[in-house]
Amino acid sequence: MTTPTHFDAAARDWDQRPMSQQLAAVPPRMLALAPFAATDHVLDFGAGTGLLATAIAPQVARVTALDSSAGMLQVLQEKGFANITPLQQDIFAGLPAQYRAIVSCMAMHHVADIAALMRAFAAALHPGGRIALVDLYAEDGSFHGDNAAKGVQHLGFAPAALQQHAEQAGLHNVAFTEILQIQHPNGRAYPLFLMTGRKP
Numbered sequence: 001m002t003t004p005t006h007f008d009a010a011a012r013d014w015d016q017r018p019m020s021q022q023l024a025a026v027p028p029r030m031l032a033l034a035p036f037a038a039t040d041h042v043l044d045f046g047a048g049t050g051l052l053a054t055a056i057a058p059q060v061a062r063v064t065a066l067d068s069s070a071g072m073l074q075v076l077q078e079k080g081f082a083n084i085t086p087l088q089q090d091i092f093a094g095l096p097a098q099y100r101a102i103v104s105c106m107a108m109h110h111v112a113d114i115a116a117l118m119r120a121f122a123a124a125l126h127p128g129g130r131i132a133l134v135d136l137y138a139e140d141g142s143f144h145g146d147n148a149a150k151g152v153q154h155l156g157f158a159p160a161a162l163q164q165h166a167e168q169a170g171l172h173n174v175a176f177t178e179i180l181q182i183q184h185p186n187g188r189a190y191p192l193f194l195m196t197g198r199k200p
């Protein structure tokens with residue numbers, strides 16, 4: 001469907017990366033801060049090998065794991081979750097359903113047009129639906145190092161700018177909290193935010 005990406009090449013070993021092992025702290029913290037209902041259908045944007053999707057699936061009716069990387073979704077499918085539906089497509093290709101919640105971890109910084117992303121999220125939520133999005137606070141480019149090779153479009157985010165895009169897309173109650181600090185091999189710590197909000 002699409003040209004193999006950096007993520008297709010990285011998929012098989014993704015979960016063994018020290019970074020993924022630190023990110024494993026994110027799903028339980030997200031579930032504590034932004035709990036889901038048992039009837040929810042949740043969209044995981046940039047689901048990868050399922051860091052969030054596999055943690056959320058036991059709590060909800062269904063998770064759609066959207067990712068443009070066939071390799072990442074292949075690793076996720078091998079985990080055998082009956083209520084996770086893989087969806088290999090770009091986020092801007094049009095979504096097949098509406099969701100009670102949209103979650104994401106470390107995928108937004110790969111999307112150039114964040115205003116359009118927030119509009120796509122808002123359009124894909126049922127009224128009352130919620131976002132729970134995790135990514136890097138603004139950093140100096142040292143987190144990924146080889147930013148171009150990894151398809152990095154944003155060196156993290158300033159909450160005020162993200163909040164403006166979300167509110168312009170029609171989302172309310174937008175709030176940020178620090179959810180984790182990544183201890184990087186370069187010796188520095190990089191904080192991650194959880195951005196929450198809802199569609200009225």
Ligand SMILES: C[S@@+](CC[C@H](N)C(=O)[O-])C[C@H]1O[C@@H](n2cnc3c(N)ncnc32)[C@H](O)[C@@H]1O
Pocket residue numbers: 005007020023045046047048049050051052066067068069072089090091092104105106107110111
């Ligand atoms: C850094 S990985 C994060 C994967 C997973 N959420 C995790 O935390 O381990 C970012 C993922 O977003 C996906 N992605 C990036 N841009 C995308 C887009 N426009 N549409 C769909 N998926 C995208 C990539 O293929 C990749 O699997």
